[in-house]
Amino acid sequence: MAKRPYDSERAEAAIRELLLAVGEDPDREGLLNTPGRVSRAFAEQFSGLHTNPDDVLDTVFDENHAEMILIRDITFYSTCEHHLVPFLGKAHVGYIPGPDGRVTGLSKVARLVDGYSRRPQVQERLTTQIADAMVRRLVPAGVIVVMEAEHLCMAMRGVRKPGAVTSTSAVRGIFQTSQPTRAEAMSLITGR
Ligand SMILES: Nc1nc2c(ncn2[C@@H]2O[C@H](COP(=O)(O)OP(=O)(O)OP(=O)(O)O)[C@@H](O)[C@H]2O)c(=O)[nH]1
Numbered sequence: 001m002a003k004r005p006y007d008s009e010r011a012e013a014a015i016r017e018l019l020l021a022v023g024e025d026p027d028r029e030g031l032l033n034t035p036g037r038v039s040r041a042f043a044e045q046f047s048g049l050h051t052n053p054d055d056v057l058d059t060v061f062d063e064n065h066a067e068m069i070l071i072r073d074i075t076f077y078s079t080c081e082h083h084l085v086p087f088l089g090k091a092h093v094g095y096i097p098g099p100d101g102r103v104t105g106l107s108k109v110a111r112l113v114d115g116y117s118r119r120p121q122v123q124e125r126l127t128t129q130i131a132d133a134m135v136r137r138l139v140p141a142g143v144i145v146v147m148e149a150e151h152l153c154m155a156m157r158g159v160r161k162p163g164a165v166t167s168t169s170a171v172r173g174i175f176q177t178s179q180p181t182r183a184e185a186m187s188l189i190t191g192r
């Protein structure tokens with residue numbers, strides 16, 4: 001978690017300064033409210049710095065369910081920490097409960113993805129953090145997280161390759177040790 005709370009006054013001053021730096025006039029009518037708007041947008045985009053995203057997994061049920069649970073196509077929006085532009089795509093999160101059969105609400109898994117997405121990120125770390133949070137809070141037999149994303153820093157600028165998709169995965173527990181289990185998850189993820 002961030003050491004300091006979100007400072008909207010500082011953010012607004014910085015955005016005004018940035019507008020000046022790029023050669024804009026922050027006092028022209030269309031831009032008057034822009035520092036405030038951008039600051040509110042940043043507060044939302046980076047809200048995951050000020051919470052512990054794992055806390056959403058506090059809702060757990062002892063279901064004694066020992067089979068795979070996989071939530072596919074969770075849309076996420078994150079912010080590339082190198083260029084501060086979005087990367088966005090789909091997250092797929094699967095797990096097999098541990099011996100105590102602990103499961104969480106389906107929406108909580110999507111909230112977990114959101115929590116870690118709302119930070120300056122790289123896709124690899126985002127993927128790992130989601131998997132490790134699942135391990136910490138649910139103590140499952142295994143976890144698999146696959147994320148597919150388009151990075152706007154690769155699309156709208158720089159190398160300019162719109163449509164390039166980056167896939168990352170993090171596997172823990174039985175998904176690491178059992179090839180058939182991993183293959184079952186992958187077939188559910190790809191829909192084949
Ligand atoms: N591994 C990884 N790289 C990322 C991610 N998001 C952006 N990048 C890359 O971070 C790199 C930063 O490279 P630099 O050479 O420092 O920055 P740059 O000069 O703006 O690079 P270009 O994007 O190639 O123009 C780029 O290659 C980006 O594509 C991510 O989530 N994971």
Ligand SMILES: [Zn+2]
Pocket residue numbers: 080081082083084085151153154
């Ligand atoms: Zn980037």
